[in-house]
Amino acid sequence: MGKLLAASSRDEYGSALREKQRIIFKISDYLNQAGFTPIKTPLIERQSTFESYPAKNMFQLYDQQGDNLVLRPDMTLPVARFIESHCREEVPKQLYYIDDVVRKTPYLSGQYNQISQAGIEIIGDENLSAEEKGLAIMLAIAQKFDLNDLQIVLGDASLIKAVLANFPDLTARQQEAIQAAIEEKNISKFKRLTAHLQGLPTILQDWPLAFGKTADEVAEALAAFPNLKGITAKWQKLTAFVQTNYPDIKVMVDLAVQAPQPYYTGPIIQGFLPILGENLFSGGRYDQLLKNYQEEFYPAVGLGMNLERLLVARKKVATQPDPVVVVLAKGRVEEDVRGLLKAAGVDTSPLENPGRKLIFESSDKRFHFILVKPSDVLKYLDRGIGDIGVVGSDTIAEQEQNHYDVLDLQRGKAEFVLAAPAGFQLDGNQRHRIATKYPKTASQYFNRRGQDVELIKLEGSVELGPLTGLADAIVDISQTGDTLRANKLKVYEELVPVSTHLLVRRGALFQHQTELTKLIENLMKELKEG
Template identity: 70%
Template sequence: MDRILAAGSRDEYGQVLQEKQDIIFKISRQLNQAGFTPIKTSLIERQSTFDRYPGTDMFHLYDQAGENLVLRPDMTLPVARFIETHYRSQAPNRLYYIDDVFRKTDYLSGDYNQETQARIELIGDASLGAEQKAIEIMLNLAANFNLGQLEIVLGDASLIDTILASFPALSNQQRQALKKSIEQKNLSRFQELTKHLPDLPAVLTDWPLAFGQRGEEILPKLGQIPAVKPIIIKWQKIADFIHQHFPNIKVTVDLAGQAPQPYYTGTMIQGFLPDLGETLFSGGRYDCLLKNFQGDFCPALGMELNIQRLMAAQKQPAKGQHPIVVVLAKGRVEEDVRPLLQAAGIDTSPLEHPGRRLIFESADHQFRFILVKPTDVLKYLDRGIGDIGVVGSDTTDEQEQNHYDVLDLKRGQAEFVVAAPAGFNLNNSQRHRIATKYPKRAGSYFNSRGQDVELIKLEGSVELGPLTGLADAIMDISQTGNTLKANQLEVYDTVCQVSTHLLVRRGALWQHQQQLTKVIEALINELKGV
């Protein structure tokens, strides 16, 4: 018998499982009393059910007839399938379910593939009452458990498109690029794209950071755009409802929010736990999804509560003064960015004489530094250990992205190049063997060229590949070109630029918004002269 669990899976047992069962029982009882009907859909679904779901993180299976199946990564789409199958005329208007979903995680990341969700669906209600009822249900559920302070964050899936539509000179390609940079909080990319956009209001110059306090400052000025007014009015009515019924709950906005799924159409709602730095519940409107299944318009709104985060929040100690944790790639990256961070107001003096230590704290206790290998930065960041990550873009390109790539720090600048001995023909139809430390970047490059290549992953000096006959060419980073010349290799194409980037954990931008915004703005000012 194989005693080893599959990567990303876990067993549940004893007290922890009993705590989870108790939570599920309390939630079920409260939703039953509130008039919601329970539903349980199949764990295994046809792949076609999730045509509107980003499919790269699904577990794939096959049935007896060879049909493509998946472990459900999402609960809303199976419910939509159920309603289309069983209720063509009159769908039940209040449903709930508490069940597991399965999503692939980055291999060997230490993260789990399975999470338990409690979700409600309000179907057929296009009024503001649906948003209010969903928030009321979620806040009442949260009140049953020993949690810290909750904040409600309001967004809208149509907001960014609505604002960008007010700039008629933008092409569709420009709009999509701008939207992506805003949603991903990528300030460097956003500034590059808006450099030649004269009509951009000054209030939106740092749009990717327009959330929380900054979002509230900008919001009144956005009312000057007529198409945005209905969204602002709806937010105000929701905020008034919350203040009336839950006076201790803070309400804020996110003007740069990304829809959790591509089928979301309107209001987005999050319940954020500042002490945990995580979202406890989230959801919003998806008024067009059921229309596609039923053939008729059917407004709908859903909200899900993450059971694992609820359990973690119950164990979270009382809020204290927590330092911002900076995860740095040790070696050249750390040495290059240290003066820049110091200029931005971060006390990096503990790093000047590190010795053999790997964890350091600033004298003012505002920042804690962790030195790790470049390939480990994202793991510490995305698992919630770190708040800020500093590492080269060559490293981030090879790993899953579950954070915000906020700034190009313009340090450690180099180029990805294709190099080979003299006489190599990059453009012929022959199948080349390419040695590289970066198979993801290399694969993307050659796929974009429509070329079929055989990639050979090397960890050491890739220049040896062509010299020994192991490979025809290499894709690697070149800063000066001296190593290539010393090994009689010529550059045949420059693929892209490489530099050190500032990354931020998603929840950290909310958890430490004022401090991190101040640091980011200081870094931007320092980089203006570069």
């Protein structure tokens, strides 16, 4: 077969690589002249350097002595390691790097593991002047490549906890669950968790969708919580800085923003490119990460730019506003939600007589529809082909999540169940064999029970497992239970409910802010009235 590349990797060659080299030279030349000191850390680091980084996203290996190593997934943590290990006399005030990070991507997703970044670290300045300087550097680099159509999105890593601190009756577990729902922009989960909560300001009634307002509007809307004044004042000052120096750039606030990494402590800054529907750069303040050998922490601000996105953005020409692309699971899911989408204001008439077509356009050209197999919805969404995905939660549960699970559409309701022939005893001494199409869901269920089982992945009718002796029981989806009863299987336990969900690509909420916010609000109204 010849020598093949590893999965999710690529070669760079010829004119495309020359263009990237020109970009790297231009950025490094600018940062050198701006007084930043270059730093280059090794691609292979000790795993202990990345204790605060999600382990599932790292490639792991071993050195000559058997110690745990990783391929560097983040640039800031090695900088922190360098400062703590080497800077005994004087800590550098301004560092920059241009290098690659390597992060695991879902297998067979078509995404690349290796990303080129250009970033800066401003160290020792606890004032907002550090954020202003970082913003100015990133915007100057963007302008050098004629990327002027940027939008600045502001957030704060401490905001959600600061708001929830005003509700002392909430337990720590409840606060964690609410914060997760907000950061995931899961409006259904948020509504369920806060149904009893009294006193949320109007702007936070639909908190996962609380983005797009100006800093002044947000400061006024959150005035009832005095402990937020420091946060909102920083947003107002950063907005004033951008408006004074870059009057054509729009600045908005995202009250549901998730910190890029767990070590962030303060203002978060994102440079969103509407032409791509993704962030060109992001970062913010982390005052509890960089420290010297005497364990003294230094205040710091860091921002990193994705060079692959910069390359793509330079080649993309802005034309008419892009339509909202809806990726639908064809078959039962599409049929179940078509009427709901229509009631929410989406022209779904092209879907009524699809024939063999798979791509459709609404008559007003605001929406495009793509019909795919349920298992492919997330791939189209997470690769940026689609903006909205509509698929069952059973499919979502089995795949990697790189999108927002925004709304439970309450269609196609069913249950994951554990079923088996009469006389089955799950809690006996025997290690049971469980047949399923859904190994991830089944594994999570049995892990919660502390039950040791052997899972058997089947693609066809899992009911055959117990009937033929291949398995002792099954984990499957059941709506009516008719198929189980016909095969003499009994439901022993219901695991989790299943229904159709509305997913949104991460960048789409800003790229199509008006359309998607209106659609989600209309869907919520229809679901409530229905």
